[in-house]
Amino acid sequence: MKTAWYKTAAFYAFVAFIIVQAVFPFYYAIITSFKSGAALFEITYLPTSFSLENYQQVLFGGNGTFLQNLWNSLWVASITVILALFLAVTAAYSLSRVKFKGRGLLLMTILAVSMFPQVAVLAGLFQVIQSMGIYNTDWSLIFSYMIFTLPFTVWVLTTFMRDLPIELEEAAIVDGASPWVIITKIFMPLMWPALVTTGLLAFISAWNEYLFALTFTASNNAARTVPVGIALLSGSTDHEIPWGLIMAASVIVTIPLVVLVLIFQRKIVSGLTAGGVKG
Amino acid sequence: MSTITEQPQAPERNQLMAGRQRAAWLFLTPMLIVLALVAAYPLFLTIWYSFTDASLVHLKDAQWIGFKNYFRSFTTDSGKTVYGGVLMDKAWWGAVWNTVRFGAVSVFLETVLGLAVALVLNANFKGRGLVRAAILIPWAIPTVVSAKLWGWMLNDQLGIINRLFMDLGLIHQKIAWAADADYSMIAVVAVDTWKTLPFMALLILAGLQQVPGDVYEAASIDGVHPVKVFWKVTLPLIRPALMVAVIFRLLDALRIFDLVYILTPNSSQTKTMSVIARENLFDFDKFAYGSAESTILFLFLLILVTLYVKLGRVNLAGGN
Numbered sequence: 001m002k003t004a005w006y007k008t009a010a011f012y013a014f015v016a017f018i019i020v021q022a023v024f025p026f027y028y029a030i031i032t033s034f035k036s037g038a039a040l041f042e043i044t045y046l047p048t049s050f051s052l053e054n055y056q057q058v059l060f061g062g063n064g065t066f067l068q069n070l071w072n073s074l075w076v077a078s079i080t081v082i083l084a085l086f087l088a089v090t091a092a093y094s095l096s097r098v099k100f101k102g103r104g105l106l107l108m109t110i111l112a113v114s115m116f117p118q119v120a121v122l123a124g125l126f127q128v129i130q131s132m133g134i135y136n137t138d139w140s141l142i143f144s145y146m147i148f149t150l151p152f153t154v155w156v157l158t159t160f161m162r163d164l165p166i167e168l169e170e171a172a173i174v175d176g177a178s179p180w181v182i183i184t185k186i187f188m189p190l191m192w193p194a195l196v197t198t199g200l201l202a203f204i205s206a207w208n209e210y211l212f213a214l215t216f217t218a219s220n221n222a223a224r225t226v227p228v229g230i231a232l233l234s235g236s237t238d239h240e241i242p243w244g245l246i247m248a249a250s251v252i253v254t255i256p257l258v259v260l261v262l263i264f265q266r267k268i269v270s271g272l273t274a275g276g277v278k279g
Numbered sequence: 280m281s282t283i284t285e286q287p288q289a290p291e292r293n294q295l296m297a298g299r300q301r302a303a304w305l306f307l308t309p310m311l312i313v314l315a316l317v318a319a320y321p322l323f324l325t326i327w328y329s330f331t332d333a334s335l336v337h338l339k340d341a342q343w344i345g346f347k348n349y350f351r352s353f354t355t356d357s358g359k360t361v362y363g364g365v366l367m368d369k370a371w372w373g374a375v376w377n378t379v380r381f382g383a384v385s386v387f388l389e390t391v392l393g394l395a396v397a398l399v400l401n402a403n404f405k406g407r408g409l410v411r412a413a414i415l416i417p418w419a420i421p422t423v424v425s426a427k428l429w430g431w432m433l434n435d436q437l438g439i440i441n442r443l444f445m446d447l448g449l450i451h452q453k454i455a456w457a458a459d460a461d462y463s464m465i466a467v468v469a470v471d472t473w474k475t476l477p478f479m480a481l482l483i484l485a486g487l488q489q490v491p492g493d494v495y496e497a498a499s500i501d502g503v504h505p506v507k508v509f510w511k512v513t514l515p516l517i518r519p520a521l522m523v524a525v526i527f528r529l530l531d532a533l534r535i536f537d538l539v540y541i542l543t544p545n546s547s548q549t550k551t552m553s554v555i556a557r558e559n560l561f562d563f564d565k566f567a568y569g570s571a572e573s574t575i576l577f578l579f580l581l582i583l584v585t586l587y588v589k590l591g592r593v594n595l596a597g598g599n
Contacts, residue, residue, distance in 0.1 A: 015404070018396055019413045021473065026416055028439060029428050043442045091310040094303035106307075113318045115527075115584060117534035119553040120577035123328050123560055123570045124321025127338055147317040150310060173295070179302040208421035210537040211553075215561060227423035231541055243431050250424040261419040265412050272478065273485040 026254065033247040040244055054248035065221055066249060069229035073253075076141045076225060077206040081199045083142065084149040088198075089191070092157035093183050097169060107158070114151035118211050121147065129216055136220035144212045149202040156201075156271060160194040161187065197271035200264055204257060226253045322577070328570035335566045348571035365571045373547060374555040377464070381539075381551060382532040385468045385475075389528055390521070392472065393479030400480065401487045418477040426541035429470045433457050463543040471538055475531070479524055486520025487513070522593045529587075530580060552576045 031047040032040070039049045058066050094100075095107060125144055126135075134140045164187065172182050210227045217223040218232075230249050233242060261268060329348055333341035350364040365371050400411055417425070432440050435455035444450045456466040490513060498508045514521075536553040543549040556576060559569030587593060 011399070011402075011404070014395075015399060015406075015410055018399065019410060022414045022416050022477070025425070025428055025432060025473070026420060028432060029424075032431065041437060043437065043439050045439070087310045087313060090306035094306045098299050098303035100300045100303055110314070112584075113314060115530050115580070116318060116322070117530075117553060117573075117576050117580055119534065119536065119556050120325055120573045121318060121321035122325070122557065123566065123573060124324030125317065126560075127324055127328075128316065128321055130338070144317060146313050150314060150317075154310060179299060179306070183306075204419070208423070210421075210423050210540075211557070215557070227421055227537075230427060231423050243437070246427050247431065250427055254420050254424055257419045257421070258416055261415050262412055265415060268415070269411070269481050269485075272481055 026258070029247045029250050029254075032243065033251045036244055054244040055252070058245050058248045058252070065224070066226075066229055068222060069224050069226045070252070072138055072223060073207055073225040073227075076138050076145070077203045079138075079142050080145045080149055080206040081203045084146060084153045084202050085195060085199055087146075087150060088153035088157050089188075089195075090183060091154050092161050093179065093187065095154070095158045096161035098179075107155075110151045110154055114148065114155065116147065118147070122211070122215060125212075126215065136217055136223055138217070138223055140216040141206075141209075141213055141225065144216060145206045145209060148205060148209075152205070153198045153202055156198045157191070157194060160191065164190060193267065194271075197264065197267040200260060201268065201271050204260075207257065325570050325577075326574050328567055329574045331567050333567040333570070335561065335564055338566070341567070344567075348567050349575075365568065365575065370547070370550075371552075371555060371572060374550050374552050377549055378533055378535075378551040378553075381464065381468060381471075381535065381549070382529055385471045385532050386525060386529050388468065388472045389475055389479045390525055392476055393483050393524075394521075396476065396480035397483035397487055400484050414477045414480060416477075417474050420474070422474065422537045423541060425470060425474050426538050429466070429473075430457055430542055433466055457543050458546070460546065460548045463546045463549045467539055467542055467549050470542060471532070471535070474538075475528060479528060482524035482527075483517065483521060486517035486524075489520070490516045519594065522591050526584065526587050526591075526593065530584065533580060533583070534576070552579075 031044075033054050034047060034050045034052070036049070036051045036053040039051075042048065060067075095103060125147075129135050129140045129143065132143070134143065168186055169182055172186055177185070207225075208227060209225075210231070213225045213228045214231070217225070218228055224232075226249070230246060230253065233246050233249060328338075328341060330343055330345060331341035332344050332347075346364075348364060350362070350366045352360055352362045354360050396414065400407060400414075420428070432438050433456035435441065435453050435458065438453075438456070440456065441450070441453040445453070454462055456462045494512055494516075495508065498512060503511075534553050535551055536557065539549050539551050539554050540557075552572065553576065556569045556572035559565040559572060561569075563569075
């Protein structure tokens with residue numbers, strides 16, 4: 001059966017539309033970021049000028065807080081991921097390989113935490129963070145980010161571990177291996193792909209988080225992360241929004257993510273579906 | 280000899296099981312403590328604050344005042360009864376309406392468009408990998424960045440969207456999409472749909488790929504019209520995946536904060552429950568009042584999920 005040519009054409013037109021709508025805004029951010037001065041006020045579909053002025057100013061101009069923000073984001077997201085993975089690996093082993101009373105209930109509770117509206121814990125977290133003495137520091141973010149990274153990593157790693165062959169473990173038990181040995185010596189080597197994927201997804205969500213960062217670090221310039229830094233860039237001038245600077249900052253913050261996402265595309269899709277469809 | 284050692288005796292096996300269960304709880308404890316500290320206890324505190332007169336600077340000496348943040352009434356000297364509290368607050372109900380409206384429209388659009396994109400990605404064509412990679416880009420862009428970027432593109436004077444729509448003859452004068460009360464909700468829905476379409480499409484695609492190919496072959500041999508196949512075969516088969524994807528998106532949409540807060544600041548047409556709660560908590564020095572609003576949002580989502588899972592017979596745990 002041959003498909004009519006106009007059906008094929010319509011199909012590819014739709015495909016083209018999907019690509020253009022997905023890519024165009026980021027492309028537009030890039031071409032805007034290279035414009036400066038009067039060029040910013042000319043609306044063009046294609047790049048017209050190439051100036052690095054915005055990048056220079058956002059990175060090294062002013063008081064250099066943007067570089068500090070970048071570093072904060074990198075630090076907060078990295079430590080968050082390491083802690084979440086560390087706590088999640090052993091928990092996932094228990095939840096996937098050991099039968100015990102209340103396991104189902106526990107899994108549902110963890111799932112429920114991942115569905116929490118962040119604002120519902122905001123007031124309480126503020127008090128907890130204040131009494132821990134970490135308000136306005138990066139630790140307030142690393143701590144609070146556990147609320148979304150931990151349930152997610154536990155869920156995905158539990159799904160992944162459940163699918164590992166039972167024979168491996170049985171052989172180890174017969175040989176007298178303890179659960180700790182089973183995790184570190186037998187499962188860990190098999191889990192690298194899953195750890196990289198969940199780690200990456202947790203990293204992205206920590207890198208992008210805004211509400212907690214705004215609430216717990218916004219009043220301390222030195223502790224801000226990049227989303228807060230970019231959101232506050234507009235506030236620096238009252239009458240004119242520095243679009244060129246904002247776009248340059250946006251491109252800097254986004255490029256590493258886009259590169260990572262394109263490299264790990266297939267793994268990310270499987271991680272998203274494991275975290276989404278199954279929890 | 281060897282057959283005996285390979286099969287542990289019953290008491291030995293029980294001992295082994297007990298040991299494994301002890302280890303399991305030991306492994307779970309650190310994770311559970313952290314979750315209790317970042318989720319359970321703060322949630323409890325928020326609910327508690329909602330029954331107090333707490334303010335941002337006086338958190339420690341907050342006094343219990345009962346339901347007064349939710350509802351209160353008093354009679355003035357002239358004999359007039361005045362009502363107060365979140366439940367009588369017009370601004371709050373406006374935010375509830377905005378949240379529900381935003382959630383319903385954006386999740387509907389994301390589901391329909393996500394299904395369309397997923398069907399395209401499920402078809403066999405050259406460059407499918409490229410399209411799949413391309414659609415991930417909006418998802419990879421941080422929400423704050425997308426809000427700023429679209430704020431720039433939707434700008435009334437300098438924005439490319441107005442220029443594009445005028446070039447295409449869709450509009451005849453420039454529109455302040457994010458600032459104009461009539462259009463700000465459209466802008467927020469459009470940007471959110473753009474941003475979360477990849478997530479929806481990929482979840483639905485995962486469901487589509489579970490559908491066995493011979494179902495389609497059989498339908499094709501029987502000469503069933505593709506549209507009928509879609510409604511009668513594809514849709515029922517992907518229903519479980521679709522139901523889970525929808526509830527996740529819906530919960531995300533109903534707690535939306537950053538996009539609204541940055542793209543349309545100060546617009547009462549788009550202010551959502553999360554936005555208004557945070558404003559009261561930290562900007563307007565009405566900590567207890569904001570806590571009450573947060574508590575209502577939490578209860579609202581809790582009831583919604585429970586109903587959805589029960590009525591829709593959704594298996595969130597995925598086969599376990």
